[in-house]
Amino acid sequence: MTRSVIVTGGFGVLGQAVADYFAAAGDKVARIDFAPEARAPLAGALDIGGVDLTDADAAKAALDKVAAAHGGIDILVNVAGGFIWETLEGGSIGSWAKMHTMNLMTAATITQLALPELKKSAAGRIVNIGAGAAVKAGMGMGAYAASKSGVHRLTEALAEELAGTTVTVNAVLPSIIDTPTNRADMPDADFSAWVQPAAIADVIGFLASDSARSVSGALLPVTRGA
Structure with missing residues (x-):
C-alpha cells in the first residue's frame, strides 16, 4: 500500500535520510522545511x-497542499x-525560548493541524525526534534538553x-548523529560511535510500519554507531 508521508525538516541531513527511506519503499513523500529549497533533490x-x-x-x-496532492496524510515525521x-x-536566556520554539512548538503546531487527516488514515503514524541528551542533560545542554524533553512529554x-x-505516536531518541555539522563542531570525537542518519531512518520506518501497530507512547533510544 502506498502511503502519504510528510517529513518536516526534510531538507536537512536527517530529514533527507528519512525521506529517502520512505521514497525507496514506494511511498509518496512530501518534504516541508523552513529553508527555501532542498540541498539535494529527491525524485x-x-x-x-x-x-x-x-x-x-x-x-x-502546506498540509492542505500535501493532502490534495497525495490523497491525504498517513505518516508525519517531525524532524x-x-x-x-x-x-x-x-549564554543568552533567549536561547531557551528559541529551542522551545524550534524543537517543541514546530512539532506541536503541525501535529495538531495534521490530526484530522491522520485520523482518517487506516494506520496513521506520528514519529517525533526526541534526544538522548534530554534524558539527562549535560553542561551546556540545558535549553536544548528542556525543549526535547517537551517533545518526549508531547x-x-x-x-x-x-x-x-x-x-500511534512515538519518538526516537538519538545520541550524537553523524552529520557534517557535528563533525565540524567536534573534530576530535570518535565518529564511529555516532549514529548514522540512515540507521535512525530505519527505526522510524519500523515505527511507521504495520509491525509496530501496537506500539504507541514509546521513547526509543537509538545510540549505536554502525
Missing part, C-alpha cells in the same frame, strides 16, 4: 520550502528542529489522547 517528492512551522496558517497551507550548546551563565500525552484511534 518524485513534493518539496515545500520557506515554511515557518510555528505559523499555523503557513503550516496549514524539524535545532541545537544550541550554551551554559546558562555564559509524545506520551498525545499517544494516550489518541488511544482507541488508528493513530
